[in-house]
Amino acid sequence: MLDQSADQARVAALLRARQPGHTLPAPLYTSTEAYQADCDVIFSRHWIAVGVACDVEEAGDVISVDIGPSSIVILRDDDDALRAFHNVCSHRGARLVPPGRSVVGKLVCPYHQWTYDLSGDLALAPHMGTDFDRGLHHLKPVALRDVGGILYACLSDDPPKDIDALAAVMEPRLAAYDLRNARIAFEQDVIEAGNWKLTMENNRECYHCASNHPQLSLSFHAADFGYDPEGLTVAEQAEANGLLDAYARQGALWERDGLDHVAVEHTVGWPTNFRTQRLIIAGLGESQTPDTRAAVSLPLGTAGRPGMGDVHLWGINSWNHVMSDHAVIFTAFPLGPDRTLVRTKWLVHRDAVEGEDYDLENLTSVWKTTNAEDAHLVAIAQQGVASAGYRPGPYSPFTERALDEFSTWYVDRMTANGYGA
Amino acid sequence: MLDQSADQARVAALLRARQPGHTLPAPLYTSTEAYQADCDVIFSRHWIAVGVACDVEEAGDVISVDIGPSSIVILRDDDDALRAFHNVCSHRGARLVPPGRSVVGKLVCPYHQWTYDLSGDLALAPHMGTDFDRGLHHLKPVALRDVGGILYACLSDDPPKDIDALAAVMEPRLAAYDLRNARIAFEQDVIEAGNWKLTMENNRECYHCASNHPQLSLSFHAADFGYDPEGLTVAEQAEANGLLDAYARQGALWERDGLDHVAVEHTVGWPTNFRTQRLIIAGLGESQTPDTRAAVSLPLGTAGRPGMGDVHLWGINSWNHVMSDHAVIFTAFPLGPDRTLVRTKWLVHRDAVEGEDYDLENLTSVWKTTNAEDAHLVAIAQQGVASAGYRPGPYSPFTERALDEFSTWYVDRMTANGYGA
Amino acid sequence: MLDQSADQARVAALLRARQPGHTLPAPLYTSTEAYQADCDVIFSRHWIAVGVACDVEEAGDVISVDIGPSSIVILRDDDDALRAFHNVCSHRGARLVPPGRSVVGKLVCPYHQWTYDLSGDLALAPHMGTDFDRGLHHLKPVALRDVGGILYACLSDDPPKDIDALAAVMEPRLAAYDLRNARIAFEQDVIEAGNWKLTMENNRECYHCASNHPQLSLSFHAADFGYDPEGLTVAEQAEANGLLDAYARQGALWERDGLDHVAVEHTVGWPTNFRTQRLIIAGLGESQTPDTRAAVSLPLGTAGRPGMGDVHLWGINSWNHVMSDHAVIFTAFPLGPDRTLVRTKWLVHRDAVEGEDYDLENLTSVWKTTNAEDAHLVAIAQQGVASAGYRPGPYSPFTERALDEFSTWYVDRMTANGYGA
Secondary structure, three states: OOOOOOOOHHHHHHHHHHOEEEEEHHHHHOOHHHHHHHHHHHHHHHHHHEHEEEEEEEEOOEEEEEEEOOEEEEEEEEOOOOEEEEEOOOOOOOOOOOOOOEEEEOEEOOOOOOOOOOOOEEEEEOOOOOOOOHHHOOEEEEEEEOOOOOEEEEOOOOOOOOHHHHHHHHHHHEEEOOOOHEEEEHHHHHHHHHHHHHHHHHHHHOOHHHHHHHOHHHHHHHHHHOHHHHOOOOHHHHHHHHHHHHHHHHHHHHHHHOOOOOEEEEEOOOOOOEEEEEOOOOOOOOOOOOOOOOEEOOOOOOOOOOHHHHEEEEEOEEEEEEEOOOEEEEEEEEEEEEEEEEEEEEEEEEOOOOOOEHHHHHHHHHHHHHHHHHHHHHHHHHHHHHOOOOOOOOOOOOOOOHHHHHHHHHHHHHHHHHOOO | OOOOOHHHHHHHHHHHHHOOOOOOOOHHHHHHHHHHHHHOOOHHOEEEEEEEEHHOOOOOOEEEEOOOOOEEEEEEOOOOOEEEEEEOOOOOOOOOOOOOEEEOOEEEOOOOEEOOOOOOEEEOOOOOOOOHHHHHHOOOOEEEEEOOOOOEEEOOOOOOOOHHHHHHHHHHHHOOOOHHEEEEEEEEEEEOOOOOOHHHHHHHOOOHHHHHOOOOOOOOOOOHHHHHHHHHHHHHHHHHHHHHHHHHHHHHHHHOOOOOOOEEEEEEOOOOOEEEEOOOOOOOOOOOOOOOOOOOOOOOOOOHHHHEEEEEEEEEEEEEEEOOOOEEEEEEEEEOOOOOEEEEEEEEEOOOOOOOOEOOOHHHHHHHHHHHHHHHEEEEEHHOOOOOOOOOEOOOOOOOOOHHHHHHHHHHHHOOOOOOO | OOOHHHHHHHHHHHHOOOOOOOOOHHHHHHHHHEEEEHHHHHHHOOOEEEEEEEOOOOOEEEEEEEEEEEEEEEEEEEOOOOEEEEEOOOOOOOOOOOOEEOOOOEEOOOOOOOOEEOOOOOEOOOOOOOOOOOHHHOOOEEEEEOOOEEEEEOOOOOOOOHHHHHHHHHHHHHHHOOOOHHHEEEEEEEEEEHHHHHHHHHHHOOOHHHHHOOOOOOOOOOOOOHOOOHHHHHHHHHHHHHHHHHHHHHHHHHHHOOOOOOOOOEEEOOOOOOOEEEEOOOOOOOOOOOOOOOOEOOOOOOOOHHHHEEEEEEOEEEEEOOOOEEEEEEEEEEEEEEEEEEEEEEEOOOOEEEEEEEEHHHHHHHHHHHHHHHHHHHHHHHHHHOOOOOOOOOOOOOOOOHHHHHHHHHHHHHHHHOOOO
């Protein structure tokens, strides 16, 4: 918290000790030092998913989002521009905006009524005297980027430039869904009893799906996330080959329709970690719902074809499934070494009406269920890595390659940002 | 907790980094190191307000008061003397006295029945053998001082001598109210989600009152706590001038009646920080109640005149309002870097009868409401200073001069007590 | 948590500062550093009581037991052997077995279905590829020892050899009770708000019994745990002499019957701290029940004589009372510097039927009541040692000799295991 040179050296030693192909040394998942280092490096110097453009639909709409111990304000300015600021009054530091959503004309600090324009300019500061230069006390801005309707923020004054790569890949893939003009049908916060990296590792594999996510597995092809070709039963081999055939057929159709589908990976070697791919939805192929049919009768944007599959997007602290009828946007925020907030937003067409165009329980059932199952898995993983008997274990080269790369990326990013030798 | 030399150096560096006129560097409000340092220096080597003489009205009355991780016993001895001891048995260290109030003949440790006279002498220690010297195991005394009925304790063996200055100023100002013979009509504990210094800063200004304390503002002149003369509206200017006129008139009357009223400040440069002034009560001018009239029909002591105003007294961890009909005594105790206990006691004449001489809700309403409002403000200030976006901000030279001085005093005291360069 | 050399040096300095005959320096009871050191040394390199053989009566029975941040699995293998493993999957570290009891054919990790035989061999690891060597990933074994039906585990690869001394003394003393074939009639977990060493100190003396345990005192002779012969009243002296006479008479009978009864102490100078003695039960002499009569009509094993008294056994983290009709087995596990789990198991003959052979409330009343009383005492002791006013106090040479030895043993063991000068 104060001068961290001894702590930094200890975290650096742990980063150096990581073995390729294996999970991380335990204290990187459990110690306060590593948690603070993660907040300082990963969550303060990288582009972090923080919400969606339709969180703030109209001028004056404001949300606050906590990122570790920090908090930011995201708002839509009178000129319709999206802006973000640290949620900290320049006077005595009070939180300007309460948790959740609000609608404002100006940002008025509840403490002493320091008043800021939506541009962040300090418009009013009572009792500060005639010599006081309000220009020196505007709100501290936060870099914000809208990528196809998903919002990314970076607390650093020097945000990584490769956010452009994310935008270049994702804008065309997300365009048809017009997420910027969607509506949030439901939002859920779950606190997982584990380190944020275990939350992200858990999300980056479907090795655990068959045994733990019976409902999700109806619409999910676990084989999309890898498998050991030598270890399959005959039936599994047939299923895997069938999926390969389906991708060949569907890929041709998607290409005919101008729908990008091939996997793009932008992970090790880059600050802005992401991976995307268009996935075939299992079952009837329409949506991640209990019956694998579309949950919403009014499709998103111009995505009028259930056959468009699932635009899957992973990021540093997020995962997303964008389907024809709805999108599910997940963000994860660290609350402590062993606590992580997972926030899930279900997006539908802004004109879709609950009870008419969709049933809310049917829309949200799969991922509410899956989130609860994942929270349990992350909790038992955290308990395990905190045990004296834990040793870094081997990732499967088939089903956990993405985790190995995530851990490698993590070590690289920390090392490059002050936690090197 | 153990040897703290590295921690001490970090706290010292933060103290040196403080800019005059500005709030403190964040870790002084948020870190465990600074919290422990505050407990060691401010709360262990200074005179801390701990209660009132009428907490222990009669011989054998005992209260325990927690000061950070420590606990003290305050009691009235058989010879009517007030005494204080560490609330720690000399045998195995158990808490001698439970939380709250009790009445005892001797202090008997519940663990093994070691028994102490009210003088702290060890009178009985079973099974310790004939060679055991009880004289070596008396209770460890704590310095205690009764200033006009308000009790101050110092955990140090070498308490600051300038408590005499507090006594010299306050004894005559408090004499008419005879607080030593008052009665506690109500007591309330509130836990604020903030550092104790934010609790104290919040209390030392009324810049926040108009927007946050509508009920208190009926009996409180916010202008008493400063204002920017250039920034007032015409109406505000007229009101401020009216208050100045009122003080001129009322001051003459107070002087005629021998009532000290001018402000005395004993802050930067002294260990025992205090400020006092006699304030005019707003509205009908009688008391801090919802209708600004006296809440109690029987006045305190010989203070039979509502026109006596409000004897306001600030200290290191306390603030007080002593009015003709009742007094409100506040003490604040640190519970952690971001948790502070605020204890409020409402004192009335010892013969005043609830339901006859006063209505309890009417008596306590203003400050119960104000305490709840302040707890929220301290909580959002704590959230803010813990954020990455926090930078020490400027105090108003008009309305926050007392906070600037408090912060300066704090830095000086810490620096002078082991946290220097 | 990470590299602990500075922390180690601080703990070592505290250990050196301990004065013989006195309680420990405060931070050894209160600091995070000392807690972690205790987990590393006492609870990881010594034989710790973890349960009873009848926790896992049949092949496939499994329990998990948490030891500080670690967790172990204890199970009965298909060949009826007792085994213990770290409760950590070799893959991603997840907890293999949930809290409490279960019955399994194999140990299947809930995360990715890695499957272990009850011998700990990795039998199945899907998707790991044909080159994967399962032999390198068996479960990490934990040393386990069954001493007369009480289970001891050691997390170290090099467990202390003097567990043999415990077995040599206790196997014959416990044989008649056949605890291996008993049944757990009731189990209770209590969390005490104190350091585990205060829990153990509290248990090692009965100085506090008369004033704090009225119910236990009916069946317990506090004088068994020492007294100051010079400090007794005439009546107490007569009682003490009566007890000495009773031991002379009863000892002769026990010797005639081949029942070991003399005290054996194996404490300072040994890793595996224990003390045992056969005690006379007070009152009617049968059992630790509210009326001091046997609670269970069917005696344990072949212990058909109430006159066999109470085989009392203390260990590092345990205390036990084995009587003719039932046994009470206590284990204590550290949860934090100031939190300790106390787990109590009441054992009866496996064929004893609740409601017929015993009344559960009558069986468990004395120790449920005593545990609650002790939890309060440990809590006030913890509050005291955390106070600025605490100084290490003197142990009674008559009633607290065993505590002095426990503290000396603790300092020795820590010093010998990396916390020396």
